[in-house]
Amino acid sequence: MTPTRQGSFHLFRLAGIDLYLHWSWFLVAAYQVTSRNGEYTSPVWNAVEYLTLFVIVMMHEFGHALACRQVGGQADLIVLWPLGGVAYVSPPPRPGALLWSIAAGPLVNVLLVPVLSGLIALAKAGGSPDVIECVRAVWFINVFLLVFNLLPIYPLDGGQILRSLLWFVCGRTRSLLVASVLGLVGAVGLLGVAVWSESVWLGILTVFIALGCWRGLRSAQALALVLRLPRHTGFACPVCHAAPPQGPLWQCGKCRQPFDTFITGAVCPHCAEQFPATGCTDCGQLSSSSAWLIAPPKL
């Protein structure tokens, strides 16, 4: 349901991350620029304001993507659309890695607050009323984006931060379950606000939030199924000491095929790629593949 490469324009590639702009962004841009008059002496300033919003959202998404890469995750695609941006990030399944990948987005908005405050002071010192009004509007947009994104409603950034914090306490599966259920409750609240304020924008966004919570519930369910699988004997996670589940639960980083790494000895049976480290399905920690082997009892 979120925008993909299809129907999007490739804008540029930075640090190995491709930035796409969805066609619907132009529709909303045209509407925003032409429908709002009165704040500025010329609609050019409406366009400047909207383009600056675009840059802020883009920087926020690059924050997510670069942080995700920093912790060893995959992130090579950002799509911007009228509801904001989507950075397709998949951090390694560790609570700390998820926390940093998510927190880095809002952190960009936090860092922009003093920068924009400084620009307001500069504009007041020598800019035209249009410049002052525009910088002020951008300041408020940035703070609004920050506060809205930090609402603890999954899958908004705040909800995902809550999820990664819960992960430290109650594990990968239960944290996702709790965050998704709380997210659905939050979505009902947001829907109420959308109806009360007659905001179509918030209504549409709420539908996407509810769909995200639904997907979260489904993957928590899938994770819970893994927990019930039979376990390999002779192996244990060096970190949490759990025996690994049996089944094709590890995905080859090269050919993307699933396989059971404890049957093949950490080698992909499809492309023969060897994996020096193996991820734990229970705690999410990566450990050296050889460290999983339990030494046979000495006689």
Ligand SMILES: [Zn+2]
């Ligand atoms: Zn974000």
Ligand SMILES: [Zn+2]
């Ligand atoms: Zn473990």
Ligand SMILES: [Zn+2]
């Ligand atoms: Zn492979």
